[in-house]
Amino acid sequence: MRILRLLLTPGWLATLVVVAAVVVVETTPAGVLTGLGGAVTGALAILAASQFGLLAAVPVAGVRVQRIVLGIGPRVADWSTPDRTIVLRAIPIIMAVGVRAAKAPVRRRMWVSALCSAVAEVVVVVLAAYWATGGSAFAHGFAIACVAEFTHALLPHRSATATSTGWLLFRLPWVGADQVAEMEAAPLVGEAIAAAHRGDLATAERLSAQLRGTYPDLRSSLSAQVFVLEAQGRYAQAMILAVKLAGDARQEPDEAATSFAALAGLACVTVEAGQLDAELGLSTASNALDNAATLGYPAYKLNGVRALHALLRGEVDEAISLAGRAAEAGDSLLVRADDLATLARAHMASGDNRTARAVLTEAEKLASWWPRVAGTRSRLEVC
Numbered sequence: 158m159r160i161l162r163l164l165l166t167p168g169w170l171a172t173l174v175v176v177a178a179v180v181v182v183e184t185t186p187a188g189v190l191t192g193l194g195g196a197v198t199g200a201l202a203i204l205a206a207s208q209f210g211l212l213a214a215v216p217v218a219g220v221r222v223q224r225i226v227l228g229i230g231p232r233v234a235d236w237s238t239p240d241r242t243i244v245l246r247a248i249p250i251i252m253a254v255g256v257r258a259a260k261a262p263v264r265r266r267m268w269v270s271a272l273c274s275a276v277a278e279v280v281v282v283v284l285a286a287y288w289a290t291g292g293s294a295f296a297h298g299f300a301i302a303c304v305a306e307f308t309h310a311l312l313p314h315r316s317a318t319a320t321s322t323g324w325l326l327f328r329l330p331w332v333g334a335d336q337v338a339e340m341e342a343a344p345l346v347g348e349a350i351a352a353a354h355r356g357d358l359a360t361a362e363r364l365s366a367q368l369r370g371t372y373p374d375l376r377s378s379l380s381a382q383v384f385v386l387e388a389q390g391r392y393a394q395a396m397i398l399a400v401k402l403a404g405d406a407r408q409e410p411d412e413a414a415t416s417f418a419a420l421a422g423l424a425c426v427t428v429e430a431g432q433l434d435a436e437l438g439l440s441t442a443s444n445a446l447d448n449a450a451t452l453g454y455p456a457y458k459l460n461g462v463r464a465l466h467a468l469l470r471g472e473v474d475e476a477i478s479l480a481g482r483a484a485e486a487g488d489s490l491l492v493r494a495d496d497l498a499t500l501a502r503a504h505m506a507s508g509d510n511r512t513a514r515a516v517l518t519e520a521e522k523l524a525s526w527w528p529r530v531a532g533t534r535s536r537l538e539v540c
Contacts, residue, residue, distance in 0.1 A: 171309040175200075178301045188294040195298030201250055202299070203281050203306040207322065208254040210277030214270035215256065224255035226488055239354040239524075242488045259347055263340040264329060271325030278307050278322075317414035317454045335407070342372045349381045353388040354491060356526040361385045376402060376412065383419065390528035392427035399423045403445065414452035418459060421445035425465040426529065435469065442466050457486050461496040468503050476503040494524040498533045505537065513537060 179192040214220055228246035236243040242255075258266035282303045289300035311323040332340075349364035365385040372378035379398050386395035402408075403416040421442045428438035443466065446459060464479035480500035487493040497520035504513035514537060520530045 171305045175298075175302050175305045178305075179298050182297050182301070183294050191294040192298030192301075195293075195295035195300075196302035197298075198295075199285060199299035199302030200306050202285075203278055203303045203310075205252055206277040206281040207274045207310060208252045210274035211254045211256050211270060213277065214273035217273055218266045218269035219258070219260070220256040220266050220270050221259045222254065223257050224253065224488065226253045228252075231485065237488070237490050239356070239490060240351050242490070244488050257347055258340075258343060260344050261341070263343045264332075264337070267325055267340075268329055271322045271329070274322050275311070275326060278303075278310060282307050315409070315411045317411045317418075317449075317452065318458070338372070338375055339377050342368070342375055342377055345371070346377045346381045350384055353385050356388075356524065358385075358389055361388065376405065376408065380419070383423070387423065387426070388528070390430070390532075392423060392430050393432040396420075396423055396427050396433065403448075410452050414449050414454040417445040417449035417452065418454045418462065421449060421459070422462040422465070425462060425469060428469055429465065429529075430532075439466065439469060457482070460486065461492065461499065464496070464503070465499045468499060468506060471506075473503055473506045476500075477507065490523045491527060494520045494527050494530050497523070498527070498529040501533050501537070505533075510537065 175196050176193065179196055180189055183189045183192045212222070212225075215222055222241060224242040226242065226244045226246065228249035229251060230247035232244060233247050234245040256270055258270075282300075285296075285300040285303040289296045310321055311326070312321060313324040313328045314321040315324050345364060345368060349361055349368060352358075352361035352364060362385060365382050368375075368378040368381055379402050383395045383398045383402070386392070386398070399416070399420045403413070403420045405413075405416070408416065424433065424438045424442035424445065427433040428435050428442075442462070446462060446466070449459060450456060460479045461483035464476045464483055467473075467479060468476035477500065480496050480503055484493050484496040484500060487496055497516050501513040501517040501520065504510070504516060513533075517530070517533055517537060520527075521534070524530055525534075
């Protein structure tokens, strides 16, 4: 049943449709193989077009680039700052771009960004269709995949980590009052989080207080307040808000997945800091991890939390393995610094302080002020 549910998701259905269409169009085994090669290339091309469209939206819609990750696999180069992630990975076949509206009107800016992405995809689809008229099996596969992927992108869909072009184009203009309020608060929320990312905790606290006064019960406001409290090492206070977020009955499944993932991580660091009973905290983290995974939060994004959870349970080897994978997969400076702090602590627990110091030095290059990084340094100096 699990495999059947996976195959019935829009992404897998689009893949199956492409394969079936290539098999029907091409009459020879060689033609099918060539067509499938064209389909893979076409899918990558349309995905790239959507991301270049988002980049084009920066001057058109007045949005800011938050993230550009080119490729998959091991990290080759990194030009990230606290405000922006720019990473090059070993196999540059795909690109991921993230943008945000830093000033009002947020809804219009995000809608125009989605339109730019869709227009870029349409251009590729039209060119692919024209190319396919030449009769090449590769061109047929390329065009089929472009059409299928474009259609898939236009389906309104949101997950814990992504929002489709179709959702932004067709659902965003008519969202409810709660989501309108979320968009109105987005610039202030973004400023608070950005200040915390830079380590400017005085500014982050001032903006957090402004959020508490202006948007006391808004989900994005509460999330920003949680992050600022965590950056200050005030984990027990952050936990109260994180529990409130995770228990919100009004949230959508994608929002709940993110809430539970955040709660799991916060429960672990609160236990680690001695601000929460270990049995209660680890049980809370375990349940939150299960809920996040069930609701669709990507497993690889939970590796950092699972690593700390394993370390707190005394499973040192598991913690080293998970923390290493999390630090390699992560792109955000603070997330990587936090995962490296976990890895350093795991090496300390195994008795390898030399490796722990090397790992911690890497974490300090990213965010030496982050409470878990600074706290790990203090522990190492005592050892």
